[in-house]
Amino acid sequence: MTRSVWISLIIFLIVAVAAPLIGSSHIELRRALAGTSPDHEIFFYARLPRVLLALLAGAALSLTGVIFQCLLRDPLAEPYTLGISSGGSVGAVIAICFGLPAIGLLSLAGAGTALLIVLGIAFEGRRISSFTLLLAGVTMNSISLAIVLFLHSLASFSQSFAISRWLMGGLDAVAYSTLAWLAVAVIPVCMVVIAYSRQWNLLAVGEEWASSRGLSTTTYTVLGYIAGSFLTGIVTSLTGPIGFVGLIVPHALRLKLGADHRALMPCSFLLGAAFLAVCDALSRTVIAPTEIPVGVVTALVGGPFFIWLLRSKRRSLWL
Amino acid sequence: MSFQAKALGLSYGLHEATFDLPASGFVTIAGPNGAGKSTLLGVLAGLRHPYRGACTYRGVEIRKWRRGEFARQIAFLPQSMRMEFPFTAEQVVLMGRAPYSDGWFESQRDHDAVERAMETTDTTAFAARDFRSLSGGEKQRLILASSLAQEPETLLLDEPTTFLDLKHQLAMYRLLSTLAKRLLVVAVTHDLNLALRFSDRVLVMENGRIAANGAPQEALAPAVIERVFGVHSEVRDGWLVYDL
Numbered sequence: 001m002t003r004s005v006w007i008s009l010i011i012f013l014i015v016a017v018a019a020p021l022i023g024s025s026h027i028e029l030r031r032a033l034a035g036t037s038p039d040h041e042i043f044f045y046a047r048l049p050r051v052l053l054a055l056l057a058g059a060a061l062s063l064t065g066v067i068f069q070c071l072l073r074d075p076l077a078e079p080y081t082l083g084i085s086s087g088g089s090v091g092a093v094i095a096i097c098f099g100l101p102a103i104g105l106l107s108l109a110g111a112g113t114a115l116l117i118v119l120g121i122a123f124e125g126r127r128i129s130s131f132t133l134l135l136a137g138v139t140m141n142s143i144s145l146a147i148v149l150f151l152h153s154l155a156s157f158s159q160s161f162a163i164s165r166w167l168m169g170g171l172d173a174v175a176y177s178t179l180a181w182l183a184v185a186v187i188p189v190c191m192v193v194i195a196y197s198r199q200w201n202l203l204a205v206g207e208e209w210a211s212s213r214g215l216s217t218t219t220y221t222v223l224g225y226i227a228g229s230f231l232t233g234i235v236t237s238l239t240g241p242i243g244f245v246g247l248i249v250p251h252a253l254r255l256k257l258g259a260d261h262r263a264l265m266p267c268s269f270l271l272g273a274a275f276l277a278v279c280d281a282l283s284r285t286v287i288a289p290t291e292i293p294v295g296v297v298t299a300l301v302g303g304p305f306f307i308w309l310l311r312s313k314r315r316s317l318w319l
Numbered sequence: 320m321s322f323q324a325k326a327l328g329l330s331y332g333l334h335e336a337t338f339d340l341p342a343s344g345f346v347t348i349a350g351p352n353g354a355g356k357s358t359l360l361g362v363l364a365g366l367r368h369p370y371r372g373a374c375t376y377r378g379v380e381i382r383k384w385r386r387g388e389f390a391r392q393i394a395f396l397p398q399s400m401r402m403e404f405p406f407t408a409e410q411v412v413l414m415g416r417a418p419y420s421d422g423w424f425e426s427q428r429d430h431d432a433v434e435r436a437m438e439t440t441d442t443t444a445f446a447a448r449d450f451r452s453l454s455g456g457e458k459q460r461l462i463l464a465s466s467l468a469q470e471p472e473t474l475l476l477d478e479p480t481t482f483l484d485l486k487h488q489l490a491m492y493r494l495l496s497t498l499a500k501r502l503l504v505v506a507v508t509h510d511l512n513l514a515l516r517f518s519d520r521v522l523v524m525e526n527g528r529i530a531a532n533g534a535p536q537e538a539l540a541p542a543v544i545e546r547v548f549g550v551h552s553e554v555r556d557g558w559l560v561y562d563l
Binding site: 198205208212255258259 | 364365366386387389390391393394395397400401402403404405406407410411414415417418420423469
């Protein structure tokens with residue numbers, strides 16, 4: 001268990017240091033740190049913020065994938081299953097269509113609204129029904145998509161372009177102050193979630209199982225959903241919906257490490273960060289100077305890798 | 320005295336159940352399908368809230384017990400489990416230590432309890448295997464190991480021998496019988512003969528009510544079986560023989 005976490009940490013650090021150095025223009029770390037133009041500007045203003053955003057977003061999305069897969073007891077669940085980010089998309093699209101300035105804030109508001117609606121539907125007395133939650137999420141996804149398509153159909157040409165770009169998901173450079181807020185929001189929540197790994201183990205088996213071993217299932221279920229939705233909403237408000245990270249990273253790691261969340265969660269956090277940073281580096285360089293939207297890269301990289309993993313472990317999988 | 324129920328009921332499936340259970344011994348709950356056996360067991364395990372009437376364990380109302388404390392006293396074995404994730408058999412048994420461990424890692428005491436539990440249930444051989452790869456009977460023995468690792472005072476088992484072959488059914492009942500010298504073992508069962516031979520007390524249920532409660536020979540007397548199960552039987556040499 002500890003060994004896998006150390007290995008993940010090493011991979012994370014290698015990627016974190018190397019990623020800002022990769023790009024369409026060649027730069028050197030020494031020159032960048034010494035303040036030499038253009039290395040300094042490219043490193044500190046164009047690349048590093050993107051890499052930091054990728055690391056934080058990848059970590060948050062992967063960890064949310066683990067939580068939702070656990071709480072819904074469904075290895076195919078992912079951050080977008082509950083409709084939180086599609087609610088965020090509605091918020092963002094409304095902002096774009098009505099020319100409102102704070103797209104991120106409205107996206108966050110949309111995500112929060114979606115969470116409240118979905119939780120409200122799924123609460124039965126004092127218990128949450130996972131099944132109802134899943135269905136409510138699927139419904140929220142459909143309705144939000146319909147609203148987005150509707151607004152998109154009425155939008156002007158430039159608005160339509162902005163909407164399409166937002167929906168593709170992207171890691172554009174953000175201000176360091178925004179990154180600081182993101183880190184302050186994401187890192188403590190992730191640490192709290194990871195700290196409860198043994199509790200998630202119990203919940204992953206079943207509610208009665210967890211309850212008869214002394215766990216307050218409703219408390220942890222609600223905590224998990226709110227933490228996961230918060231992370232998804234915050235990340236999506238900055239990056240738009242980036243798919244696959246929250247599904248592939250936890251699932252692939254579970255195939256390699258097993259189901260114990262004490263290994264799975266820290267490693268998903270670290271390797272999810274690394275994965276998105278790598279995908280971002282690829283998106284910037286493969287057909288430079290054009291950028292591929294990072295959501296496309298995560299799907300194209302993650303998908304085949306995952307298929308390979310499934311095939312190589314096929315005989316020992318009890319799916 | 321362990322459980323004391325007075326006019327215990329749920330909104331469905333259980334009505335006006337009044338009974339006392341001893342602090343140790345082997346109690347079986349029998350009855351036709353839909354009689355409410357699993358429902359009753361669920362209430363005793365603290366898994367069905369809210370219930371009507373009163374049901375106390377060691378003098379404290381079940382709904383008032385603190386969950387962690389309750390889990391140290393009572394272990395519940397479901398009839399079957401659906402496992403979505405690749406936990407190993409040993410990890411499943413280790414989860415039985417949850418009421419005792421607060422920290423990140425398990426203690427030596429936890430590992431010792433798990434080792435003992437797996438030896439008792441003859442499951443040590445597949446400790447490293449994926450739980451989902453085990454047969455139905457192996458899973459049942461393993462879930463029993465997880466419950467034994469909880470070091471409970473009471474074991475509540477819902478049809479613990481459904482998937483077991485004959486040898487393992489008898490082994491399970493012998494094991495439960497031995498455990499019943501120290502613990503209270505309450506098992507829902509369909510096997511009336513094993514209930515007759517092994518248990519100290521039998522509760523027979525019918526339509527959500529307790530139809531009989533007493534020593535096996537009385538509770539499972541042919542007259543009761545005729546009334547509750549609609550099957551004609553007689554006792555020969557201590558075994559229930561049914562009219563085919």
